[in-house]
Amino acid sequence: MRLDLMTWPEVEAYLKTSKTVVVPVGSTEQHGPTGVMGTDIICPEIIAKTATEIDPFLITPPLPFGQAQHHLDFAGTIALRPSTLIATVQDVVASLSHHGFQRIYFFNGHGGNTATLEAAMAECYGAFSLRGEACPYRLKVRNWWELPGIFELCKRLFPRGHGGHGAPSELSVTHYAYDEAMRRDKPEPKIAPFGHDYGDACSFRAAYPDGRAGADPTLATKALGEQLVHQSAQALVRELQAFSA
Ligand code: NI
Numbered sequence: 001m002r003l004d005l006m007t008w009p010e011v012e013a014y015l016k017t018s019k020t021v022v023v024p025v026g027s028t029e030q031h032g033p034t035g036v037m038g039t040d041i042i043c044p045e046i047i048a049k050t051a052t053e054i055d056p057f058l059i060t061p062p063l064p065f066g067q068a069q070h071h072l073d074f075a076g077t078i079a080l081r082p083s084t085l086i087a088t089v090q091d092v093v094a095s096l097s098h099h100g101f102q103r104i105y106f107f108n109g110h111g112g113n114t115a116t117l118e119a120a121m122a123e124c125y126g127a128f129s130l131r132g133e134a135c136p137y138r139l140k141v142r143n144w145w146e147l148p149g150i151f152e153l154c155k156r157l158f159p160r161g162h163g164g165h166g167a168p169s170e171l172s173v174t175h176y177a178y179d180e181a182m183r184r185d186k187p188e189p190k191i192a193p194f195g196h197d198y199g200d201a202c203s204f205r206a207a208y209p210d211g212r213a214g215a216d217p218t219l220a221t222k223a224l225g226e227q228l229v230h231q232s233a234q235a236l237v238r239e240l241q242a243f244s245a
Contacts, residue, residue, distance in 0.1 A: 163214025
């Protein structure tokens with residue numbers, strides 16, 4: 001169930017049946033010469049939409065911007081400061097909690113967001129803990145590739161050239177979601193350099209000149225994307241059921 005396609009009376013009715021809501025979080029950032037800018041939004045969004053067809057959890061529109069300062073030397077990247085992302089998450093949680101949601105699950109598509117989302121969660125809980133009050137809700141942050149079994153699946157599908165950024169797993173998912181996300185160019189070198197600190201935007205571009213880190217994007221296919229989306233969606237449903245209980 002998509003919040004953006006519901007009316008407020010429908011949301012009110014949903015709250016009588018469930019207190020759980022999924023908030024996809026992404027980033028608008030370069031993904032190498034063949035990966036689209038919305039990769040980190042598209043991945044959690046398509047997996048969450050597939051999951052809600054299995055079990056009708058409520059999903060909000062995705063947060064499209066994240067902590068992506070290290071990608072800013074590539075055209076099109078839009079970065080939030082960590083403090084901006086933390087404030088945004090706090091306001092989203094306060095809004096959803098105000099309506100009575102008690103299980104708020106942030107489903108993340110960008111590794112650079114992880115630490116900031118965890119800090120945002122601590123800010124939300126801390127506002128209650130430091131006053132000696134019990135927090136009325138539970139939060140969870142989950143990266144889609146860290147759902148149970150999915151990282152192992154990625155390693156099995158891409159034993160060489162998975163890498164860390166512009167990876168064939170995330171590109172496969174975008175190919176499955178959108179035909180127009182597919183590119184057939186073959187970047188050189190086939191497997192990008194890997195292993196340097198990401199650092200700031202200048203040092204990232206120096207270490208990773210075409211934007212990829214360790215990845216061979218030519219391994220990405222629509223069929224592998226379908227497999228990744230469906231297995232991730234099943235894992236997400238199981239996790240949401242446990243989180244809601
Ligand atoms: Ni990504």
